[in-house]
Amino acid sequence: MIDQLLADLPRARVFRAGVAGPGVDLDHDLLEPAQAAERVHEVLVLAATPADLRRVSTLHKLLPEARRVVVAVLDTPASHPAPVPTPTPAHRWRSLTDLRVHRPEDRVWVVDARFSAPTPAGRTVTATARAFAGHRLDVIAAPAAGIAGVGAADWRPGDPNATPAELTGPVPERVGAPGSDLVLRTLDESADWAGEETPIERPTLDAASWERLGRPGGAELPLSDPDVLSEPSMIPPVDERLVNPQGFVTTPSRGMASLAERDGRWSVVLDGRAVVTFAESGGVTDADVARLRQIRGLEIDWRRAHSGPLAAVRVLAGLAAAGVPLVAEAVPRWAGAIGPELVRLISQCPEISDDLGREEHSIRLRRAALRTHGVAARWEQLGAPSPAPPLVSVLLATRRTDMVGFALDQIARQRGANLEVVLALHGVPAGHPDVAPAVAAFDRPLTVFEAPASAVFGEVLNQAATRASGSFLLKMDDDDWYGPEFLSDLLLAHSYSGAQLVGTVPEFVYLSSIDVTVHRHQITEQITSFVAGGTILVERSAFQAVGGFRPLRRSVDTQFQEALQAAGGQIYRTHGLGYILRRGPAANHTWQEPIGTFLQRNRRQWRGFRPGALMEQAP
Incomplete structure (x- = not known):
């Protein structure tokens, strides 16, 4: 495929990431920022995977102007949509004359843009990378970053606002202001810095290799002591927009594999064959993860040497963030940069032969990895100010006075999230003897109002939304059970999925009528068309864009989700292990599905109330 592209574009200046071949290797070749006058006729950008392309988008300012820009991604998981860029006048797309997006081979996508005047090639790259990530704004909650050195783009994947600089600085100014608020540079050996700011320094892959650490004078190398790599902030982050739990398979078709060294790199070995060989840098891509989804788990083989602790720890962090089950009898000291929680989870040797236990282990791994090794988390560890956590307004509407205390208890259990509650008493007085004590005992922000009994359900929810002040709205039901990480898991899924709901x-x-708990067959961790009404977390701006809920007595959840999708919004379904739906007689529910529906397509069932381990609730 590469040969064909090169033959079709003989005059193109070639840039590549994660791909061997001719042209400029953006992962290793240091470039000065492109001069405004530098123009070529054609630019060809080759990226191995969408994750590699997002790294290129961080360096887009290094690319020249051209009249034709071709972006080729050679290994795209099937879960990705067609990468159709969204041209905007602000990004100088006015000169666009032709745009073609096509798939010449399986898993290969090519974007071919032609312009009537020389146009920054990096704009096409960033728009294509954004398309692969769901067209969400690529914003990292941290100061404007300057990056310098080999592999520095790994620290700001998918951040077109980053400013590349020479290894010795300074960071170029932009529009009459300093080019960055915080600078990170990677080094092999000590080097001077010409800028006014003091850069954060991190070792390159070569500087942290076993060969460099063990050679005479190795202790003199900058940041080369293995103990220095004991902190998560010493390794590049995981690009959680593409390396995340999406696509997780709950019932894998293949057995256990080994994560072991092959030819100086870590590989996943199954039945003596390498299923995936990770990049020399240790960066895990979305294509790597897609090839591992049918594998039950990975047993880590620490016995043989590999390229170095930096690459090894990056592999572990990326796999854990994707929810790939990892097990090991112990974790060596040099791998401490994965963080204490991941060390504990990996080394406790969980039983993952059972599908449910395997998924619970995966969820614990992904929580710890995404919250420790995500891009925003990493820059907070580097000194960037922590943004205020978003406020979530829980909309709770009820007609049942006897369920108010139970529902507020479920909300009070939520941890790791900033929330308020808007309690809509639907035809119920606030002074009712079942309601008043429950309200008084609730110790979080709470707004209570009485809605007339004549109001329909959709109207009541909308009235609750007008009283909410959060940037997210969460609709919860009064009789269902919610695990303590339910809300924080939804917020985590929002951060990596890019979905509005x-x-x-x-x-x-x-x-409840037959005292049976059922575990149903469901496909989760995917873009979908529907989620349960008692679990809807939606951006307030998206809620307002579609006008809220329809004024109906029933089907308000379904109608709202259809309206959101019709308006161009996306819905993401995360795991279901933190939520239990209570089902009594159909007449007691707005969703009047007969009980027999819930006894079909079940993975297993138990007599009595049987919450899973992640519910953290006694039977």
């Missing part, structure tokens, strides 16, 4: 499906259902 996140929720889950009733994977676990307690059938």
